[in-house]
Amino acid sequence: MAKATRNAEATKAKIIQNAMLLFAKNGYDAATADEIAKASGVNKAMIFYYYKNKAGLYSAVMSDLFDAIYKEVGDSRKCCNSATAELRAFIETYSSYAQKHSYFPALLLRELSDSGAHVPEMMFASMRRLFALLNDILRKGEKEGVFKHSIPMVLHFMIIGTLNLLVTTEPLRRKAAEEDSTIDTCIECPMDEITEYIFTTIKTTLEVK
Amino acid sequence: MAKATRNAEATKAKIIQNAMLLFAKNGYDAATADEIAKASGVNKAMIFYYYKNKAGLYSAVMSDLFDAIYKEVGDSRKCCNSATAELRAFIETYSSYAQKHSYFPALLLRELSDSGAHVPEMMFASMRRLFALLNDILRKGEKEGVFKHSIPMVLHFMIIGTLNLLVTTEPLRRKAAEEDSTIDTCIECPMDEITEYIFTTIKTTLEVK
Amino acid sequence: MAKATRNAEATKAKIIQNAMLLFAKNGYDAATADEIAKASGVNKAMIFYYYKNKAGLYSAVMSDLFDAIYKEVGDSRKCCNSATAELRAFIETYSSYAQKHSYFPALLLRELSDSGAHVPEMMFASMRRLFALLNDILRKGEKEGVFKHSIPMVLHFMIIGTLNLLVTTEPLRRKAAEEDSTIDTCIECPMDEITEYIFTTIKTTLEVK
Amino acid sequence: MAKATRNAEATKAKIIQNAMLLFAKNGYDAATADEIAKASGVNKAMIFYYYKNKAGLYSAVMSDLFDAIYKEVGDSRKCCNSATAELRAFIETYSSYAQKHSYFPALLLRELSDSGAHVPEMMFASMRRLFALLNDILRKGEKEGVFKHSIPMVLHFMIIGTLNLLVTTEPLRRKAAEEDSTIDTCIECPMDEITEYIFTTIKTTLEVK
DNA sequence: CATGAATGAGAGTTCATTCAT
DNA sequence: AATGAATGAACTCTCATTCAT
DSSP: OOSSSSOHHHHHHHHHHHHHHHHHHHHHHHSOHHHHHHHHTSOHHHHHHHHSSHHHHHHHHHHHHHHHHHHHHHHHHHTOOSHHHHHHHHHHHHHHHHHHTTHHHHHHHHHHHTTSSSSHHHHHHHHHHHHHHHHHHHHHHHHHTSBOOOOHHHHHHHHHHHHHHHHHTHHHHHHHHHHOTTSOOOTTOOHHHHHHHHHHHHHHHHBOO | OOTTOSOHHHHHHHHHHHHHHHHHHHHHHHSOHHHHHHHHTSOHHHHHHHHSSHHHHHHHHHHHHHHHHHHHHHHHHHTOOSHHHHHHHHHHHHHHHHHHTTHHHHHHHHHHHTTSSSSHHHHHHHHHHHHHHHHHHHHHHHHHTSBOOOOHHHHHHHHHHHHHHHHHTHHHHHHHHHHOTTSOOOTTOOHHHHHHHHHHHHHHHHBOO | OOTTOSOHHHHHHHHHHHHHHHHHHHHHHHSOHHHHHHHHTSOHHHHHHHHSSHHHHHHHHHHHHHHHHHHHHHHHHHTOOSHHHHHHHHHHHHHHHHHHTTTHHHHHHHHHHTTSSSSHHHHHHHHHHHHHHHHHHHHHHHHHTSBOOOOHHHHHHHHHHHHHHHHHTHHHHHHHHHHOTTSOOOTTOOHHHHHHHHHHHHHHHHBOO | OOSSSSOHHHHHHHHHHHHHHHHHHHHHHHSOHHHHHHHHTSOHHHHHHHHSSHHHHHHHHHHHHHHHHHHHHHHHHHTOOSHHHHHHHHHHHHHHHHHHTTHHHHHHHHHHHTTSSSSHHHHHHHHHHHHHHHHHHHHHHHHHTSBOOOOHHHHHHHHHHHHHHHHHTHHHHHHHHHHOTTSOOOTTOOHHHHHHHHHHHHHHHHBOO
């Protein structure tokens, strides 16, 4: 109804967007309200007007991300009928989300390192929901007789740990490659090959016989 | 009146030890010099006297940890003659180190999430050295004809990502288990079983035919 | 949808009423426009629309109170013919007003402590008018030969100081009584006895011979 | 052991001294840490270094004042042997303290108006101790048969209410006198005459027969 | 080597006030 | 008349870092 100013939704969106980037780049503590406000082109007080405090903003950011990934990964299951296909969809969707929203892996890994210090309640629910998806797939596969018994928690961390680390360490790996060409930090590896490799590894370990 | 004053090495050791714990628990930014000094029972100024600044202290902490893990993992290779045995040693040693020094995983994951923001130079070197070890093992296995061609970087992240996440998320997983018993967060899993499971997974994906 | 919107007088009255309470409870600085607006069920901007700024609102509140007390105390004189009776009326009316509007004493004492920092002009006029009333009574008594020469300002502060302190300290005295029963903070004293006691004291000091 | 800087006691004293003045002049909320630091010629952080937070500083200020007045008033009793003389000493000592430390009345009246919002615990204890002194004197007089039964709480407020108001309203009364000479705000009254007048009033109301 | 005192630069948060609708 | 969005100026408090002893 307005052009650009005096538009609550637009203002909130800008704040969330820039907060995401800055929280991902600098971490919760090092990302300042000043910085976020300036990047968003809004007055610093608006952050507190809409999100009460820094933690509230952070929660909002994380909620958005977790809701989105849960939805995408959850939706991806619908399109398949075998447990193996669902597993592939899980890994591929997670991988593509992590690449598209490259700030997400850093945020997630840091939050897990802090045991959910900044958004305790939400981390539980969100991580659990995501894990429950994989859990379902694995159980289904077992029931169908195509998967061996496994340790779902370990496989879950194998998938998301690997993918998240690959995304977050990209700049680090690139620099390492520049400085020491004798070591292959997989900087040129196409992500879909990597994703496929991860899928194959998990599938192989699950294969009966 | 005598206690431990006027003993440079002891003072430095106390600082490092407590800094480790607090950096791990609270992260780089949230760990304060005041806190570290009080926990160590030394005057705050000593931190700056011995380590120049906060970043210097952090570097020292990380160096110690990385040197130690590199040494332990490196040493573990000596005792074996097959690539497969060396791979198992790599994984088991890393796993046992991560458990014994349970602050390490949080520190490492956070630092990787930050692309080595706080200790740039060192992260390169140390991570590279560790990765080089695994790389060697994999190449050796390939040469011996017992391992298929693989993507070492991915396997590396699979191993350390999974192990580190399992250690750091322990409190989170415990709480989740308490609140929702229908989901198995593997909180009672013995770590050696998990370690073996990881090893088996990696080995299986490497097996020729 | 109809309630009380679009009704200037009602809105203004609600604001004044709640502002009174909150200024009394929290003091000028600690009472916020947000708080007053919320308590009044009106939009914050209305405060500024009707009263220009916080000081304006405060002035309006104080004016109302001072006008009311002046009117009540002033009116009370009419009904009597002797200076002594007028003095009693002054004290009793003030006392009953302070009890009925229990936020008034806090506001008055604070404003006197601040030397009228927030409502300079008005405090002069209002306090003076009130004091002039007592002054008149005392002079009249002197002329009639029933009162000795006195120091009106001192008697004025004796009356209003005592009454205001008794009202404002009520919660404090109640707590003190609960914690230490050996001391009598007069928490159960009927206010009319106290008022009578004050009157007697003043009368006694004024009595000729 | 030092000259002026690096002297904890001197620094603390300067802070307390200036805080007193500014809290008295502007009230708790309106007195800012910046202001107090600047007035004291110290870095703002020192306030928090020594007193933890603003409330802590305020508490320290009030403690100092209350301890001092209690001590002075308490000591004054020793020198007398009759209840009447002790009563005079109580009033005179309180009066002289209030004049000498002219910031005290404002602080006290405001705190009483707030029901001890900022220093709850202390207000109880301190006010009670002071009141207990007067209470003792009155009881002693009753036992000796020189005082009638009275309401100590009311007499206490009569004394301190009047004296405190006279001190705090001084600037107000001066301005009023300048603007309207027909009214006598007792601005030229010598404080010892006023004190004597208060004493006489209280004594008169206590006199048997 | 060791300490407590001192500092300066910010960070998060609040709040009176104004603007656009 | 009434509202929610927006702002700017403070304000309290923290913290890495340095100085004097």
